[in-house]
Amino acid sequence: MGLTKETVLKVAELAHIEMPDDKLEQLLPDMNNIITWVEQLSELDTDNVEPLANISDETAPLREDVVNDGDIQDKVLKNAPSKREGFFEVLKIVE
Amino acid sequence: MTRTDILNFTLTESLNELKNKNISSVELTDAYISNIERMDNLNIFITKNLEKAREQAKESDARYQNGTARILEGIPIAVKDLFCTEDLRTTAASHILDNFVPPYESTVSQKLKDAGTINLGKTNLDQFAMGSSNTTSYFGNVVNPWRSKAAPDVDLVPGGSSGGSAAAIAARCALASTGTDTGGSIRQPASFCGIAGIKPTYGRCSRWGIVAFASSLDQAGPFARNVEDCAILLREMSGHDPKDSTSSKQEVPDFQAAINGSIKGMKIGIPKEYRVDGMPEEIDALWQQGIEWLKSEGAEIVDISLPHTKYALPAYYIINPAEASSNLARYDGVRYGLRVPGENLKDTYKKTRAEGFGDEVKRRIIIGTYVLSAGYYDAYYIKAQKVRRLILNDFLEAYKKCDVILTPTAPSAAFPIGENEDDPIKMYLNDVFTVALNLAGLPGLSVPAGVDKNGLPLGLQIVGNLWDEATVFNVAQKIENAAQFNFKPEIIEKMAA
Numbered sequence: 001m002g003l004t005k006e007t008v009l010k011v012a013e014l015a016h017i018e019m020p021d022d023k024l025e026q027l028l029p030d031m032n033n034i035i036t037w038v039e040q041l042s043e044l045d046t047d048n049v050e051p052l053a054n055i056s057d058e059t060a061p062l063r064e065d066v067v068n069d070g071d072i073q074d075k076v077l078k079n080a081p082s083k084r085e086g087f088f089e090v091l092k093i094v095e
Numbered sequence: 096m097t098r099t100d101i102l103n104f105t106l107t108e109s110l111n112e113l114k115n116k117n118i119s120s121v122e123l124t125d126a127y128i129s130n131i132e133r134m135d136n137l138n139i140f141i142t143k144n145l146e147k148a149r150e151q152a153k154e155s156d157a158r159y160q161n162g163t164a165r166i167l168e169g170i171p172i173a174v175k176d177l178f179c180t181e182d183l184r185t186t187a188a189s190h191i192l193d194n195f196v197p198p199y200e201s202t203v204s205q206k207l208k209d210a211g212t213i214n215l216g217k218t219n220l221d222q223f224a225m226g227s228s229n230t231t232s233y234f235g236n237v238v239n240p241w242r243s244k245a246a247p248d249v250d251l252v253p254g255g256s257s258g259g260s261a262a263a264i265a266a267r268c269a270l271a272s273t274g275t276d277t278g279g280s281i282r283q284p285a286s287f288c289g290i291a292g293i294k295p296t297y298g299r300c301s302r303w304g305i306v307a308f309a310s311s312l313d314q315a316g317p318f319a320r321n322v323e324d325c326a327i328l329l330r331e332m333s334g335h336d337p338k339d340s341t342s343s344k345q346e347v348p349d350f351q352a353a354i355n356g357s358i359k360g361m362k363i364g365i366p367k368e369y370r371v372d373g374m375p376e377e378i379d380a381l382w383q384q385g386i387e388w389l390k391s392e393g394a395e396i397v398d399i400s401l402p403h404t405k406y407a408l409p410a411y412y413i414i415n416p417a418e419a420s421s422n423l424a425r426y427d428g429v430r431y432g433l434r435v436p437g438e439n440l441k442d443t444y445k446k447t448r449a450e451g452f453g454d455e456v457k458r459r460i461i462i463g464t465y466v467l468s469a470g471y472y473d474a475y476y477i478k479a480q481k482v483r484r485l486i487l488n489d490f491l492e493a494y495k496k497c498d499v500i501l502t503p504t505a506p507s508a509a510f511p512i513g514e515n516e517d518d519p520i521k522m523y524l525n526d527v528f529t530v531a532l533n534l535a536g537l538p539g540l541s542v543p544a545g546v547d548k549n550g551l552p553l554g555l556q557i558v559g560n561l562w563d564e565a566t567v568f569n570v571a572q573k574i575e576n577a578a579q580f581n582f583k584p585e586i587i588e589k590m591a592a
Binding site: 026040041053075078081088090 | 194195196198199297298311337340341343344403405406409410412413420424427428429430431432433434436437439440441443444445446448449452454457458460461462464465468475477478479480481482483484485487518519520535536561
C-alpha cells in the first residue's frame with residue numbers, strides 16, 4: 001500500500017516543513033520505498049515481546065530540587081535571530 | 096626533527112616526545128597546522144580554531160616546564176561539528192545552525208579540554224549526522240585522503256557521518272578526534288579511512304552538549320591512528336555526568352591497561368548471519384584472516400547465530416527517524432539559528448525548516464513524523480521497539496557462548512563520491528554490520544586490518560558485551576599487532592619528499 005501525496009502533505013504540515021510540488025514529487029517515491037522496506041518487520045511475530053526503548057537498566061537519578069542555574073539572560077538570547085528588551089521576538093500571534 | 100617526523104608520531108609517541116622535551120607543544124601544533132593548510136582541498140574542517148590553538152600550545156609548554164602537565168597535555172585534536180564548543184561556531188553541517196555560536200561546551204569536549212588537549216577545529220560531517228558518506232553536509236563533501244589505484248583521479252567518500260573526523264586522522268590533520276555513532280558513524284568512516292575508532296557502550300559517555308539526533312542510539316567515541324590511542328582517549332571522554340541522566344555511573348576502567356592481556360582460551364563468536372549476499376570476496380577473506388590471527392593467539396572460535404540480523408536495519412530506520420523528528424522539532428527560527436520570515440509565525444516555522452534543513456534531514460523528519468502519527472504509532476514505532484528487544488536478546492544469548500564477536504566493519508571499501516546517491520536504501524545498507532550494536536547498546540571498535548586490491552583500507556569490527564570495552568580493546572590490539580597495517584594514503588607517503 002503506497003503513501004499518497006495527500007498523506008505526505010499532511011505529515012509535512014504536522015512537521016512544519018513547507019513542501020512545494022517539486023519537492024513532493026521527489027520525496028514521494030523515496031518515502032514509499034523506505035516505508036515498504038521497513039514493513040518487512042511485519043513478518044515477525046512480536047505479540048509477546050516487550051518493547052525496548054532504552055538499553056539502560058539503571059534508574060534515572062534524581063537530584064536535589066534546588067536552583068542550580070540561571071541569571072544568564074544574555075547567554076540565552078545570544079543566538080536569537082530577533083530579540084527585544086530581554087525577550088525573543090516573533091511575529092504577532094494574537095490579533 | 097622535521098615536521099614529517101613529528102606528524103608520524105602516534106598520540107602515545109607524541110606524549111612521550113613532549114614529556115621528554117624532544118619536541119614542544121608549539122612545534123607539535125604548528126606541524127599539524129601547516130599540514131591542515133596543505134590538506135585544505137579535502138574540506139575536512141567547517142571551522143578552524145588555529146589562532147587559539149597556537150595560544151593554547153604555549154600554555155601547554157608552560158605546563159610541561161612547571162610540572163603541571165595533564166594527561167593529554169598539548170595533544171592537538173579535532174572535534175566533530177556536532178559537539179557544542181563554547182564561543183566556537185557549531186553547525187551540525189547544516190544551514191539552520193550555520194551561525195550558531197554555543198555559549199557552553201559539551202561534556203565530552205570539556206573533558207578532553209580538561210585533559211590538556213588543543214582543539215584545532217570543528218570537522219565536517221553529514222548534516223545532523225544523517226548519512227554514511229559525508230555527502231549531505233551544507234558545507235560540501237569531505238574527500239577521503241585515500242585513492243583507488245584503479246582510478247586515482249576519482250574522489251572517494253570518507254564514510255559518514257563522522258567523515259571529517261576520520262579523514263583528519265588519516266590525513267595527519269589531528270592526532271585524535273571525536274565522533275558520534277548512531278548507526279555506524281564512527282566505525283564505518285574508521286574502516287574507510289584506515290584508522291581505529293570505537294563506539295562505546297550506550298551510556299559510557301555523556302551526550303550533554305552534543306546536537307541530538309536519535310537519543311536512544313547516539314553515543315560519542317574517539318578516532319585515532321591505533322587501538323592504544325583510542326583506549327587512552329576513551330577513558331578521558333567517559334564517565335557519569337549529572338547533566339545526562341542516561342550516562343552511566345559504572346566505573347570507567349583503565350582501557351589502556353587491558354590491551355596487553357592474553358586472549359588464550361577466549362571465545363570469539365562468528366555470526367553466520369553476517370555473511371551477506373554480494374559482499375566482496377576480499378572482505379570475506381579478511382574476516383577469515385582475522386579469525387586465523389586470533390586463533391594463533393590461542394583464542395577459540397565459536398559459531399554463533401544472531402537470527403534477527405536482517406531486521407536490524409528496517410527497525411533502525413523506524414526508530415532513528417522517529418527520534419530525529421522529535422529532537423529536530425526544536426529548530427523553529429525563534430531562539431537560535433536561521434530564520435526565514437513568513438506571513439505569520441507558523442509560516443515562518445515552515446519556511447525556516449524547509450530552507451534550513453537538507454533533503455536527507457527533511458526525509459527523515461517526515462518519515463519520523465509519519466511513523467509516530469496517530470493510527471501508525473503501534474504498527475511502526477512500537478513494532479520496531481519490539482524488534483529491538485529481539486535483537487538485544489540475540490546478542491545476550493550469543494554472549495552466553497562467547498566473550499566477543501568478530502565481523503567485518505562495512506560491506507565495502509570507500510566508494511566514489513556520488514555513488515549510492517540514487518536510492519536512500521542503498522546508502523543505508525552501508526551500516527548493515529554496525530547498526531545492530533546501536534540498537535542493543537553494545538560497544539564496537541573498527542581496526543584497520545588490510546587493504547583491498549585497489550589499495551583501499553578495510554576494517555574489522557570487534558563487538559563486546561555491554562560495558563566490556565576492555566575486552567574489545569584487548570582483542571583489537573591482537574588484530575592490530577598481526578595485521579601490521581603500515582599502509583598510508585599516497586599524499587601522506589609523498590609528504591617525506
